[in-house]
Amino acid sequence: MSFSITDPSPRQKAVAGALVIAYALITMLPLIWIVSTGFKSSADSIAYPPKIAFEPSLEGYVNLFTAQTRQTPEYLAENPPQTWYEEIVHEKGMVIAGPSRFGERFLNSVIIGFGSTFLSVFLGTLAAYAFSRYRIPLKDDLLFFILSTRMMPPIAVAIPIFLMFRNLGLSDTHLGMILLYTAVNLSLSVWLLKGFIDEIPREYEEAALIDGYTRFQAFRKVVLPQAATGIAATAIFCLIFSWNEYAFAVLLTSGTAQTAPPFIPTIIGVGGQDWPAVAAGATLFLLPVMVFTILLRKHLLRGITFGAVRK
Amino acid sequence: MTRFLSGLARLRRGPWEMVASIAIGLGVVMLMQPFFLAAFTWSFLVLLTGTVLFIVVSHFPEDR
Amino acid sequence: MTDTAMGRVAEATPPGVARRIRGLSDRAIAWIFVAPTIFLLLAVNIFPLIWTIRLSFTNFRANRPNAEVESVGLRNYQRILTDADVWATMQATAHFLFWTLFFQVLLGFALAWLINRKFRHSDLWTTIIVLPMMLSPAVVGNFWTFLYQPQIGLFNYAVEFLTGVPATSFSMIGEVSLAPWAIVIVDTWMWTPFVMLICLAGLRSIPESIYEAAECDRASPWRQFWTITVPMVLPFLMLAVLFRGIENFKMFDLVVQLTGGGPGNTTTLTSIDLKREAFEKWRTGYSSAYAIVLFVTVFGLASIYVKALNKVKER
Numbered sequence: 001m002s003f004s005i006t007d008p009s010p011r012q013k014a015v016a017g018a019l020v021i022a023y024a025l026i027t028m029l030p031l032i033w034i035v036s037t038g039f040k041s042s043a044d045s046i047a048y049p050p051k052i053a054f055e056p057s058l059e060g061y062v063n064l065f066t067a068q069t070r071q072t073p074e075y076l077a078e079n080p081p082q083t084w085y086e087e088i089v090h091e092k093g094m095v096i097a098g099p100s101r102f103g104e105r106f107l108n109s110v111i112i113g114f115g116s117t118f119l120s121v122f123l124g125t126l127a128a129y130a131f132s133r134y135r136i137p138l139k140d141d142l143l144f145f146i147l148s149t150r151m152m153p154p155i156a157v158a159i160p161i162f163l164m165f166r167n168l169g170l171s172d173t174h175l176g177m178i179l180l181y182t183a184v185n186l187s188l189s190v191w192l193l194k195g196f197i198d199e200i201p202r203e204y205e206e207a208a209l210i211d212g213y214t215r216f217q218a219f220r221k222v223v224l225p226q227a228a229t230g231i232a233a234t235a236i237f238c239l240i241f242s243w244n245e246y247a248f249a250v251l252l253t254s255g256t257a258q259t260a261p262p263f264i265p266t267i268i269g270v271g272g273q274d275w276p277a278v279a280a281g282a283t284l285f286l287l288p289v290m291v292f293t294i295l296l297r298k299h300l301l302r303g304i305t306f307g308a309v310r311k
Numbered sequence: 312m313t314r315f316l317s318g319l320a321r322l323r324r325g326p327w328e329m330v331a332s333i334a335i336g337l338g339v340v341m342l343m344q345p346f347f348l349a350a351f352t353w354s355f356l357v358l359l360t361g362t363v364l365f366i367v368v369s370h371f372p373e374d375r
Numbered sequence: 376m377t378d379t380a381m382g383r384v385a386e387a388t389p390p391g392v393a394r395r396i397r398g399l400s401d402r403a404i405a406w407i408f409v410a411p412t413i414f415l416l417l418a419v420n421i422f423p424l425i426w427t428i429r430l431s432f433t434n435f436r437a438n439r440p441n442a443e444v445e446s447v448g449l450r451n452y453q454r455i456l457t458d459a460d461v462w463a464t465m466q467a468t469a470h471f472l473f474w475t476l477f478f479q480v481l482l483g484f485a486l487a488w489l490i491n492r493k494f495r496h497s498d499l500w501t502t503i504i505v506l507p508m509m510l511s512p513a514v515v516g517n518f519w520t521f522l523y524q525p526q527i528g529l530f531n532y533a534v535e536f537l538t539g540v541p542a543t544s545f546s547m548i549g550e551v552s553l554a555p556w557a558i559v560i561v562d563t564w565m566w567t568p569f570v571m572l573i574c575l576a577g578l579r580s581i582p583e584s585i586y587e588a589a590e591c592d593r594a595s596p597w598r599q600f601w602t603i604t605v606p607m608v609l610p611f612l613m614l615a616v617l618f619r620g621i622e623n624f625k626m627f628d629l630v631v632q633l634t635g636g637g638p639g640n641t642t643t644l645t646s647i648d649l650k651r652e653a654f655e656k657w658r659t660g661y662s663s664a665y666a667i668v669l670f671v672t673v674f675g676l677a678s679i680y681v682k683a684l685n686k687v688k689e690r
Contacts, residue, residue, distance in 0.1 A: 008492045017494035023486060024503045027564060031506065033529055034518050046527045048542075123411050130408035134401055140369075142413070144681055149420045151677040153625035155646045156666030159653050160423030160430070163437060183419035186412055215404055246513035246628035247646075251654060265517035265632055275521050282514050293509045297502045301572050305614065308684040309576045328682060335675035342672060343469035351465065352456045355668055362675035369678070 034286065037279035045275045059088050060276025063269065064102050064284075068094040102281060105263040109243060109285075111174055112259055116181035117238040121231060123182070124189025129219060131190065132197040133205075143191070147306060150187035154247035165252060172253045180248055185238040188306065192237065195307030196230025197223065233299040236292050243289060260285050318374055327368035334361030424670070431664035438657040451664035461665070463640065464648040470555055471562070471630075471644060472623050476616055478563040483570025484612070488604075490571070491578045501575075505568040512565065516632035519561050523547040523633075548634050554642050558630050562623065570615045577611030578604070610687050617680040621673055645669065 008016070037045050041057040062085045070093060079095070081087040089096055131139060161180065162171075170176030200223060208218040224231075250262040264281045267274055293300070301309050318326035338358030341350040431451055435444045455461050486504065490497050507515070522530040523546070531542035547557040581603065589599045627646040630636070636643035636651075649669065653662035 013492050013494040016489040016492035017497070017500075020486060020489050020494070020497070020500050020504070023482075024500045027504055027507060027568075029529070030515070030519065030522060030564070031510075033522065034515075037521070048527050048532075050527065050529050050532050123415065126408035127412040130405040134405035136405055136409065142409075144678070146412070146416060147681060148674060148677045149416055151621055151673050151680075152420070153627075153646055153649075153666070153669050153673060155625070155627055155649050155653070156427070156669050157420070157423060159437075159659060159663055159666055160426040161419070162654075163426070163659075164423060166437075179415070180419060183415050186416060190412060215401060240509060244509075244511035244513075246511065246632075250513075251650070261511050261513040261628075264514050273521070278521075279518065282518055285514055286510050289509050289511070290506055293506055294502055297498075297505070300505060301576055304569060304572065305618075305687075306684065308614070308688045309573065309611070332679050332682070335679060338675065339672060343465045343472070345466045345469070348457070348459065348462060351462045355452070355456055355671065358671050358675050362671055362678065365675065365678045 031286075031290075034279050034282050037275055038283045040276050040279075042269070042274065042276055045279075057088075057276075058085070060274075060280035062088050063274055063277040064267065064280045065100055066096045067098050067100045069097045071095050101263065102260075102267075105258055105260045106284070108174070108257055109259040109261075112177045112181060112257070113239050113242040115174070115178040116185060116242045117235050119178065119182040120185035120189045120238050121193075121235045124186055124193050124234065125224075125227070125231060127186075127190045128193035128197055129223060131194050133202070143194075146187045146190050148187075150184060155251075158248060158251045161248070162252060172255055172257050174257045177249070177253060177257050177259070180252070181242040181245065184245075184248075185241055188241070188303075189234050189238055191306040192234045192302060193227065193230060193307075195302065195310070196227050196234070200226045233296060233303065236296050237303040240289055240292060321374075322368075322371050323374040324368060324371040325374055327371055328365065331361050331365035331368055334358075334364060337361070427663045427666055427670075430660050431667050433660045435660045435663075436657050437653075437659040444660075447660065451661050452668075454661065455665050455668060460640075461645075461648065464643050464645045467555065467640070467642060468624060468626075468644045471558060471626065471642075472620060474556075474559045475562045475566070475623055476619060478559065479567045479570045479619060480612065480616060482563065482567045483615070484574045484608070486567070486571045487574035487578055490575055501572075505572065507565045508568045510565075512629035513632050515565065516561060516629040519633055520548060523557060525549075549638060551638050551641050554634050554638055558633055558642055561633060562626070562629060565629070566619060566622075569619065570612075573611050573615040574608055577608035580611075581607045610683065614680070614683045614687055617676065617683055621676050621680065624676070625669065625673060 036054075038060045039056045039058070040051070040054050041059050044051050044054040044057070045060075047054075066085070066089065068089055073093070076090060076093060076095070081090040086096060130136065131143065136142065165171045165176050168176075170179075204222050204226065205218045208222045209215070213221065244261065245259070246261040249259045253259065253262070260281070264278060264285060265273075267278050267281060269277060296303065315326045315329075319330070334357060338354050338361055341354035341357060344350060432446055432448060433444050434447050434451075436442060490501055519530075522528045525531055525543050525546045528542070530547065531545070534540055534545075535542040545553060547553050547560075585603055585607075586599060589603060594602070625646050626644055627650065630642055630644055631647055631650070634642040636647040646669075649662055649665050652658050652665060
């Protein structure tokens with residue numbers, strides 16, 4: 001059987017498929033490990049050899065969401081556990097002292113993520129429309145400038161931003177982080193959306209203008225609905241970026257506005273990191289992104305190349 | 312090669328961008344090579360020159 | 376239908392506003408649309424950049440805002456560019472950069488080529504392979520330290536299972552000779568799909584007719600691969616390499632969570648060193664100059680990257 005690049009034989013397809021599936025399974029292992037460790041008891045999580053079959057436990061999730069204190073056996077005997085989660089904690093000789101910080105940090109991630117996504121997509125759509133449809137002086141230079149802002153090393157940018165936020169009272173505030181992430185995401189949203197709007201034929205708007213629409217109405221009623229998919233894809237990309245961002249978050253926030261990525265690695269149990277709790281936090285944190293990635297799969301390539309490669 | 316040189320002489324964008332890119336590439340190699348400290352010291356100047364050159368020459372006319 | 380909708384809008388909009396919007400020239404609309412973006416980027420990027428340049432000529436320290444600030448001329452730059460320790464962080468970055476690019480290009484291209492054989496459900500498996508690159512590097516990097524534990528880690532256990540080297544005999548992130556490779560492995564795991572996706576786009580952009588013509592000429596598959604596939608994918612590969620190169624040149628989150636720059640300074644990449652200078656030692660003036668060196672490098676690479684982007688766009 002001769003080898004052909006354009007028309008692979010069934011055997012070639014089978015071999016290629018087997019190799020790719022093998023790689024996919026290996027690549028999935030760490031992710032499977034994160035999810036499964038979240039459901040292990042602390043003893044199972046540090047067992048040698050690593051346990052593949054184990055009895056599921058919600059200890060990690062309970063530890064993740066609660067702050068606990070050690071109590072004397074007498075106190076524990078006097079106060080029997082009321083609920084299933086109190087019972088899990090009780091067995092270790094502890095009682096629940098209150099909720100942990102995880103909920104707050106997760107909520108911060110949601111607020112800052114959605115806030116900055118909304119702003120950057122809103123501003124980005126306007127700018128992208130203008131870049132796509134109008135003659136703007138120094139257009140190429142402006143577009144390059146916009147893109148280059150995203151390339152800058154975050155640590156290098158963080159030095160003056162840190163000073164600026166300190167002077168403006170924006171350190172460790174939601175507003176500061178939203179503005180910062182908006183600025184970083186704007187470059188992506190302008191470039192991506194410009195690509196999507198470029199694809200909408202100008203004739204549609206011209207027809208609307210002849211019908212008596214103003215430019216602004218044509219933009220709102222013709223271009224926006226046509227670009228809806230593109231806008232949604234762009235929004236998800238922006239959301240994933242702000243969701244995952246670590247460098248700015250760790251340098252510019254410490255408490256009230258801290259997001260989950262700098263927080264999750266600091267989850268400490270008795271004697272080092274509490275791996276089931278860390279894994280539980282990571283699972284809750286990574287799962288939304290995995291779902292979004294699957295939703296985005298048709299637009300992934302555009303997103304990672306700033307709209308240059310369209311498949 | 313002659314086209315490249317004539318492009319340089321007539322201040323065309325293509326060949327000059329190539330020159331600037333090579334300067335930037337050279338700068339990056341100088342910055343990160345493990346052999347000569349002197350090359351590391353001068354890498355920043357090469358990078359700066361290459362980058363400024365790139366910005367300037369990208370406004371030269373395209374050769375048609 | 377359109378008329379009534381239009382009518383309703385006209386009724387709902389006060390005449391003054393309507394006239395104002397209607398009366399806007401195209402030029403005015405263009406500026407109104409672009410201005411907020413440019414303004415925000417000026418405020419969050421250009422203004423701080425100018426500030427950084429100014430600070431880079433001083434001995435300012437951010438933890439002593441009231442101390443007297445003196446101009447030191449080019450001394451900060453002089454110090455950075457003759458410092459063997461800074462040079463060493465550049466070499467650590469170079470090691471990381473070179474090997475991650477090497478493995479990612481090799482694996483990414485091979486995977487793309489295999490996926491392009493169009494076997495059943497190849498789209499499904501592609502989506503699964505892509506997952507790691509979308510995740511938070513800090514959270515994932517932190518969890519990898521667990522996988523790298525000598526006694527209980529899955530990675531060490533897998534190595535023992537496959538090669539027989541006892542799992543407890545080595546520590547990927549604790550040993551000077553292994554730590555630089557530990558970060559290369561995780562980065563390769565995360566970002567190979569990126570190179571793969573771009574290579575796949577390159578492979579799919581090659582018209583089948585070219586191969587068919589080559590087959591008519593009885594060119595061997597090996598020859599077809601080197602004379603058609605590789606040259607046609609090369610611009611795409613350039614794009615992927617440049618982008619990953621820029622990203623890994625400024626790598627911070629993943630490595631800081633994995634090794635924190637240790638053991639010793641073996642994995643202290645430039646960004647990690649800069650973070651220590653700026654936010655632990657608070658040598659703000661010095662680290663501003665340091666930041667400018669990184670800025671210029673990234674800016675230069677970014678201009679080449681945009682050139683490569685436009686080249687691919689034309690295809």
